[in-house]
Amino acid sequence: MQTAASVSHKASRPRADALRNRERIVTAAREMFVEFGADVPFDEVARRAGVGNATVYRNFPDREALVREVVCSVMDRTSEAAEQALAETGDAFEALERFAHTAAAERISALCPMLSSAFDRHHPDLEAARVRVDTLVARIMDRARAAGQLRDDVGSGDLLVGIAQLSRPPAGTGCLSADRFVHRHLQLFLDGMRAPAPSSLPGAAVTVEDLRAS
Amino acid sequence: MQTAASVSHKASRPRADALRNRERIVTAAREMFVEFGADVPFDEVARRAGVGNATVYRNFPDREALVREVVCSVMDRTSEAAEQALAETGDAFEALERFAHTAAAERISALCPMLSSAFDRHHPDLEAARVRVDTLVARIMDRARAAGQLRDDVGSGDLLVGIAQLSRPPAGTGCLSADRFVHRHLQLFLDGMRAPAPSSLPGAAVTVEDLRAS
DNA sequence: TCTAAACGGGGAAACCGTCCCCGCTTATTT
């Protein structure tokens, strides 16, 4: 980090405040997608982000672009949480639990729109992020399974969908009060994943790949 | 059932097809509330129900009336499922499981709007239905608990919210394909409720009563 | 200090949900 000239080419670099604003918009959109669904008015997103509405329209040509950026951002955060969990050297199942609770708090449910029909699930950015998440989560689960702590018949998709569904706010407006319940129910779900399995599950283990099938 | 005059007073009885239509509207609305939330256009509900939009407006003066009827209807169905489960004389936990899977299939998540802020949670009809569900579900759970099969730290609210959240379609349009996953994940959740508890849950057991608190 | 990129608020235009009106259908009665 030099005093100046730390960045090579300045021609294509956007202004610093522009980047900051873009980030604030994505954050606001992520929160609002989770609470109100993927069709919140742009003006509302702008208001929560503390910017003018024009700034939103300037950064994102259409709704899909914003949604995609939000989904990618959430997947990246999830991947980071997964990497952190993998770095933990202690109990394998405990690492899995830590990851799950962190992902729930990170509002992973914002990536539900990914399953929506009116959404290009094959965009390169998404594919890359998806593979990354899937791989990391599968690694965490494999480790717990190898330790004999995780049942055999569950896949990364089962875990991620469970987290997403259980961490969604019920439906009404800003019902964040449920956050107190979320971790209870997620913990129950995780306990159900422990080995030995007391029941057999219908269907086969689900991967993230399976989720994007129609 | 006599040939005629089987009903005492004919003055206030609506026509048979009117009743049938009303029922079809409630059914359609239930499905659509689950899929798209409680603010689907009335015209869409009418279309799915196979009736004209005027019929919807004639039967339900405002949206709240329709929502209330749907919620009550779902709670009644849930109560029926609970009574049926209680009648089963076999394994107590198996009865609990049967109830849960039935409730999920009955689209119990349609009663999410009950938690919405813009909804009169203190309407007499709702109170009655709520108490009935809560009592029956608690009875099922108590029985399983008495048999040493259900952990101590879960309440009827935990079960109902878990079912509701896990059985909700992710978000997109008519994503009923997820139904194949629902019962997997619900089963995992149920397995997590088995005794002995492998973990301790944050917070306290939740009743249905707790849910209507802001 | 200078310049151009970025910002923000206001407002027009398009879209969508609500709800009424009226000619037609059909369940029910005698």
Next chain:
DNA sequence: AAATAAGCGGGGACGGTTTCCCCGTTTAGA
């Protein structure tokens, strides 16, 4: 089977909301 009135359904106007552009002003970067 005919009479009768309750119920039905589609079209369309109204009102509210969202989208998106325009342009005067601000501010980062050199």
